[in-house]
Structures are given as C-alpha cells and as structure tokens.
Amino acid sequence: MSEDKKLDWITPQFDPRFPNPNQTVHCFQSYVDYHKCINIKGEEFAPCKVFLRTFSSLCPNAWVSKWDEQRENGIFAVDLENFSAPKK
Amino acid sequence: MFRSHRLINTSIRRLQSTNQTAIIKQYAETPISVGSIKDISTRWERMPTAEQNLITSKLKARQTQPWKELSVLEQQAAYYVSYGAWGPRKPEFAEGDIGKVTLGVLGVFGLACGIFYTFTNFVANPKPASTTPEWQLASDEYLKSKNANPWGGYSQLDQTGLTK
Amino acid sequence: MMLYLNDVPTPYSTYFQDSASPAMEGIIELHDTIMFYIILITTLTCWMITVAVVNHNEYNNKFAMKYMNHGMVLEIVWTIFPCLVLLMIASPSFILLYLNDEVITPAMTVKAIGYQWYWSYELSDFLNIYDGTTIEFDSYLLNDEMLEMGQIRWLDTDTWLYLPTNTHVRFIVTSMDVIHDFAVPSLGLKIDANPGRLNMTSTIINRNGVFYGMCSELCGVGHSMMPIKIESVDVDTFLTNIMDY
Numbered sequence: 142m143s144e145d146k147k148l149d150w151i152t153p154q155f156d157p158r159f160p161n162p163n164q165t166v167h168c169f170q171s172y173v174d175y176h177k178c179i180n181i182k183g184e185e186f187a188p189c190k191v192f193l194r195t196f197s198s199l200c201p202n203a204w205v206s207k208w209d210e211q212r213e214n215g216i217f218a219v220d221l222e223n224f225s226a227p228k229k
Numbered sequence: 230m231f232r233s234h235r236l237i238n239t240s241i242r243r244l245q246s247t248n249q250t251a252i253i254k255q256y257a258e259t260p261i262s263v264g265s266i267k268d269i270s271t272r273w274e275r276m277p278t279a280e281q282n283l284i285t286s287k288l289k290a291r292q293t294q295p296w297k298e299l300s301v302l303e304q305q306a307a308y309y310v311s312y313g314a315w316g317p318r319k320p321e322f323a324e325g326d327i328g329k330v331t332l333g334v335l336g337v338f339g340l341a342c343g344i345f346y347t348f349t350n351f352v353a354n355p356k357p358a359s360t361t362p363e364w365q366l367a368s369d370e371y372l373k374s375k376n377a378n379p380w381g382g383y384s385q386l387d388q389t390g391l392t393k
Numbered sequence: 394m395m396l397y398l399n400d401v402p403t404p405y406s407t408y409f410q411d412s413a414s415p416a417m418e419g420i421i422e423l424h425d426t427i428m429f430y431i432i433l434i435t436t437l438t439c440w441m442i443t444v445a446v447v448n449h450n451e452y453n454n455k456f457a458m459k460y461m462n463h464g465m466v467l468e469i470v471w472t473i474f475p476c477l478v479l480l481m482i483a484s485p486s487f488i489l490l491y492l493n494d495e496v497i498t499p500a501m502t503v504k505a506i507g508y509q510w511y512w513s514y515e516l517s518d519f520l521n522i523y524d525g526t527t528i529e530f531d532s533y534l535l536n537d538e539m540l541e542m543g544q545i546r547w548l549d550t551d552t553w554l555y556l557p558t559n560t561h562v563r564f565i566v567t568s569m570d571v572i573h574d575f576a577v578p579s580l581g582l583k584i585d586a587n588p589g590r591l592n593m594t595s596t597i598i599n600r601n602g603v604f605y606g607m608c609s610e611l612c613g614v615g616h617s618m619m620p621i622k623i624e625s626v627d628v629d630t631f632l633t634n635i636m637d638y
Contacts, residue, residue: 150519152502152563160495162584164565164591197517198502199565199591202529357537359546367543375603375624380411 153195164199171196172208176221256290266306274315285310410579413604413625414596417581419489427482434478493581496595499563503554507566507573507586507608510534510615514554519635528635534618548605553622557631558598566592571613577606577621585610598625 159167175192182189196205211217265284273281288307291299299307314320322330358364372378412418447453504515508531516528532550540546556562566575568586576583577596584594598604606621626634 150501152499152518154499155495155497162494162593164593165589168591194518197527199504201504201506201565201567201569201591202515202517202527203506203569357546359540359544364542368545371543371545372603376601377603378411379600379602 168199173219256287269306414580500561502563504565505575507568509570510619548620550622557628558625563595572610573608573612574610576609579604
C-alpha cells in the first residue's frame with residue numbers, strides 16, 4: 142500500500158429503515174436527503190456528507206446523473222427547496 | 230357349411246317371425262350346446278356374422294338367468310364376446326410381432342444417430358480452437374496460477390481430477 | 394463415475410463448483426442433507442412399487458384386501474411421516490435462507506449493472522461521484538477472434554472485477570434495460586438484476602482464485618455472452634490495485 146495516498150473508505154451500513162434486499166428507496170432517499178441538507182446548511186456542512194457517501198455507494202452513476210439533470214431543469218420529482226424541516 | 234348357414238338362417242328367421250318372448254324364454258332355459266361355444270376365442274373371428282349374432286343373442290338370453298346356473302363354458306364365452314380381444318379390442322401387435330417392433334425401434338434409433346452424426350461432423354461449424362489439447366493445457370496452466378479448484382483439481386484435461 | 398468439484402466449469406462436471414464463500418458451503422451442505430431424504434424416499438417408493446408389481450398381478454395375486462376399508466394406524470403413520478420429513482427438510486432450509494438474506498455489516502459495496510449484453514461494475518465507496526473519480530468499467534466477453542491461447546472460451550472477459558478476500562462485500566445489482574441475473578456459483582451468488590430496482594446481496598470470499606459466472610435470466614440473443622469474472626486477491630494487493638487505478 143502506497144504511503145503517500147490514503148483511502149477514505151466508508152460504505153453505508155445496515156439501515157433499519159431499509160432491511161430488505163430492495164435498496165432502491167435507500168438510494169433515492171439518501172439522494173433527496175443530501176440535496177435538502179445542502180440547501181439548508183450549504184455544501185461544506187460535514188454531516189451532509191453521510192448522505193452523499195450513501196447514495197454514491199448505492200446509486201448507479203447513471204441514475205445520479207439523470208437526477209442531477211432533472212434538478213437542473215427543475216423537473217425533479219421531489220421539491221428540494223421548499224419543504225418544512227422537522228420541528229423540535 | 231352351406232347347410233349350417235341354412236340352419237342358422239332358419240333359426241334366425243324363426244326368432245324374428247314367431248313369438249319372441251317365448252323363444253327368448255326357450256333360449257334362456259336351454260344350455261347352449263357345448264359344440265357351438267367350445268374354443269370360441271379361436272373360432273370367433275372366422276364365424277359368419279349370422280352365427281355370431283345367434284350365439285350373441287343366445288348368450289344374452291342365458292345371462293338373464295342367475296350367473297351360477299351358467300356352465301363355465303358359457304361364462305367364458307359370454308366374457309369373450311363382451312370383452313375378448315377381437316374387433317376394436319384386438320391388440321395392434323400380436324405376440325409374434327416382437328421382432329418386427331424391435332426392428333422398427335432400432336431402425337428409427339439408427340436413423341436418428343445417423344442424422345446426428347452427419348450434422349455434427351459434416352454440416353455444423355468446426356469445433357472451436359479452445360477444444361484442442363494445447364489450448365486446454367494452457368487454460369489449466371492459467372487456472373493453476375490462479376489457484377482455481379483447490380480441492381477438486383483444476384484440470385480440464387485430466388478427467389480423473391483430484392490429482393494435484 | 395465422473396464427479397468433479399471445480400470453481401471453474403469443466404466438461405461433463407456433475408456436482409457443485411468448489412465453494413469459496415460461507416453461503417455456498419451452506420448451500421452444498423443443504424443440498425447434501427436434502428439428498429439424503431430424497432434417496433431414502435426414492436428407495437422406499439421404488440421398493441414398494443416393485444413389490445406391488447411382482448406380488449400382485451394377473452398371474453400372481455397372493456391375497457386381496459377385499460374387506461379392508463380402514464387402517465387407522467397405517468393412515469396416521471403415512472400422514473405424519475411425510476410431515477416430519479418436510480419439517481426436517483424445511484428447518485435447515487429456512488436457517489440458510491435467513492442467514493443469507495440480511496446484509497448487516499458490509500465492508501465495501503460493488504454495483505453490478507446489467508446491460509444488453511455485458512456487465513458494468515462501479516465502485517464508489519472511497520470517493521464521490523462529484524469528484525469524477527469513481528471506478529466504473531464495462532466487462533465484455535472476449536469473442537473467439539480476440540481469445541488468446543489458454544483463455545476460457547465464453548467465460549473470460551476483457552476486464553474483470555477484483556475483490557479482496559475475507560471481506561464482506563455487498564453487491565448492489567440492477568439493470569438498465571431488461572432483466573438480467575447476476576450469478577456466480579462458487580460464491581453462492583444469484584440475484585436478479587431488475588431495471589429500476591436495486592437488489593442487494595453479499596458474499597465473503599474466503600480464498601484467492603478466479604470465479605466465473607453467467608447471466609442467469611434469459612435476456613435476449615446475447616444472453617450466453619455476458620459472463621461474470623471475479624478474481625479475489627489479498628486485501629493489501631486489492632488496495633494497491635485500487636490506488637494505482
């Protein structure tokens with residue numbers, strides 16, 4: 142293993158919301174959560190990275206680029222800007 | 230032969246013309262003559278239709294009596310006429326046809342083998358290069374280098390397996 | 394008797410390929426357990442049929458159960474016995490099923506995506522997509538012209554998946570067109586790749602080697618030409634390879 146590079150290797154762990162072999166919603170929910178998160182807190186906010194890593198690991202790249210495109214065109218299925226954040 | 234025909238014809242005519250119930254009663258009570266129904270299974274198919282009809286109607290009448298009053302010969306004849314191996318119940322192949330059937334099956338099997346051999350050897354594409362021994366040796370070398378089949382033996386060629 | 398244990402398919406092999414993961418060992422164990430009952434029952438029924446044919450036929454009928462209408466004990470026995478056999482088959486089967494079902498602590502995730510007619514693999518655990526540095530590659534069959542001496546025809550691919558041994562690897566399997574099926578017999582993997590759905594399964598490869606699999610759901614004319622090739626290496630070697638990628 143080369144010394145100069147370091148791998149930051151994390152894979153999403155078991156999530157009790159998605160215990161089944163079907164992980165489709167796990168992927169999609171993480172994508173939605175990530176974009177809601179950075180819309181509120183900004184891209185530099187570290188906890189948002191959890192969602193980023195989860196959907197990067199789970200979603201096929203083709204899906205992600207398709208959704209990105211939809212977001213740019215404003216036709217993404219979920220409203221990522223105007224939503225009510227959970228109250229305390 | 231001619232005479233018996235006439236006799237049978239007469240009796241049938243009598244059966245048709247005279248009082249039928251009386252005749253049926255007469256048939257029912259008189260046992261059928263041994264000569265006319267002995268070895269019926271060997272003679273039945275060569276009998277003229279009129280005689281067959283006569284025996285049938287006699288047997289039918291006899292069977293209105295209690296079964297135990299019929300002689301064994303009559304019982305056998307009744308069974309043969311109803312369920313014996315004649316007419317539509319005659320088997321397609323007799324016991325002597327075993328040789329013919331065997332020959333036919335073998336013939337068709339041989340033909341199929343011939344067609345298969347012809348197609349695989351003359352019509353189909355030649356075997357791919359990967360089936361040659363040199364190729365498979367090379368495959369084995371590669372798989373061996375990758376530690377394939379650690380328990381079962383890696384070889385495609387050495388079909389005894391288990392040797393390493 | 395030709396009985397080969399292989400993790401590559403060989404001509405005329407009749408049993409499982411050598412197992413390389415706990416799941417496959419469980420499957421082989423289950424197969425052998427159930428085979429015991431199958432052989433037992435087959436022998437019993439064949440014996441009963443033979444006895445019936447030999448002892449009770451047109452020429453030889455020693456006795457007829459003319460007046461036997463009920464056999465309470467007999468009927469109870471032949472109802473309960475199959476139930477017990479089914480229970481004994483079902484319990485190990487369910488244990489294995491639920492052991493293989495859940496993926497609790499994976500160490501890495503591989504996305505296997507089926508296309509007509511090739512597989513595409515993505516490894517995105519360590520980097521993120523927005524850096525543009527995810528590992529993504531297509532794995533095509535080597536056709537007869539491209540095949541070099543010694544390569545295995547219709548199983549070898551131009552690029553293949555490297556995985557570390559003794560690591561819990563999660564597979565996310567999906568498809569981009571029709572239904573495919575991601576199957577590697579010696580790893581005990583077989584899971585459908587459905588378009589629009591992410592199926593999850595996992596394996597722990599417990600030795601170094603190469604493992605071959607094929608698409609196992611009829612997906613079109615190229616169904617036979619989209620093999621899966623996985624090579625397992627030590628974790629260190631794997632990480633070095635990833636670094637150099």
